[in-house]
Amino acid sequence: MMMSTIVLFLAGLSVVVATTSPKLIYFDARGAAELSRVLFKVGDLEFEDFRYPIVTKEGGGFETSEFSAAKSKNEFAANMDRVPLLEINGQKIGQSKAIERYIANKCGLMGADDVDRAIVDCITENVRDIKDKWGKIRMMGGFGNSPEKEAAMSKWFNGGELSEWLVKLEKSLPNSSSEGFAVGSKTSYADVSIWHLLRDTFPDATVVSEAEKKAKCQKLTKIATRLSDLPAIKNWIKSRPKTVF
């Protein structure tokens, strides 16, 4: 009886002493926040995964009333009235990429020294360029379909556009990196962003696999495979909320 009381008392104390975890604020979607969430998981840093609900309206469109209310109260001023936002001990950082770099830095996922850090930064920007090109195709004319969008998607996958980018991305990796690692021999933000591009971005896994084969991007495939097998990523994929986007 005495021991359990002491244990409970100490547990209570540690709760009082702990600082609040960072709070990631976004919609209930993967979108521009998912890479941040994965970085927290891979970096083993606790965070509050705050999500504004998205409600599909009858007859099409979405409603995000809680988000809109908070926006009108200037809660997202740090991100020029948008999300995601990272709240750390009352201070706010906006911009998904700045947030990702902050988390990666905090978790030791930014390479071993200043130059490696910059190479990690460079490779993630290369990945971003590819994702941005895909983003333009995906959002062509809005959420719906169109002949132009279908043609662009066909060119991206079957037409080899994605493969061409993967060839260039593969060539941008330093020759000195270890197998399965984008930079050096430690897991970095670059590895996570490559995994995210190849395994968590496109709706059809077979089509991406074909693009990788066409590109012969063995280094990129090895990185994506190694990251897929990390318990942190496996568990997150299993447990995360399932959302449309």
Add this chain to the structure above:
Amino acid sequence: PTQKRNRKIMTEYTLKYFDIRGLAETSRILFALSGTPFTDFRFPIDFTTWAMVEKKNAEANGELDINMGKVPVLVIREGGVTKELGQSRTIDRYLAKKFGFMGTNEFESATIDMLGEHVRDIYQKYSEAKANKKGEEEVAAKTKFLTEEMPKWLSKLEKLVGSGGFSVGGRRSLSDVNIFILLLDAIDDKAGMSVAVTAANATKLNAIADSVAADAKTWLDSRPVTIY
């Protein structure tokens, strides 16, 4: 007693880009503000034919692989070791950190990073507004954006920066240079941009841009004059 001489390892920088301001100008200004010498390598562009033979050769030789075949590329030579970096903003952040322009703690660093991304977003919206348009149509689109949209974005950005000519931490940082480029260097319609700044009442942003212009005066007065 004999004095030991401390041989400081000098770092040699070569910044390879087109002969324009474009995406490399922020880095060039960082070199200037820090007083660091660098080789300002410029690939020529023929603006009538858009020929860029030397850049294409460099691409074919694999010199631009780190940046997926594009420019800029920063070559860093230190103690017999050569490393390369691609992506203009990565280069900006690397140099800023090296020269002490990324803040003094991780929150300042993240804020400077964030403000740079905000400037990037604003310029991207301006670019999108005028994309695929030519001649009078392009001029009209640019003017429309500067009159109707730019002031709204500048107002939002204004809320996030410090006063006295410094956006973060009361000292020179990368985001100051980003703001200078947006307000005074990237947009050809200088008068239109100036009106937008006034319409937004962006007095702090204005002070920051002017402050950088003053500190970088020697470079700005002597750099090659180019259309873009």
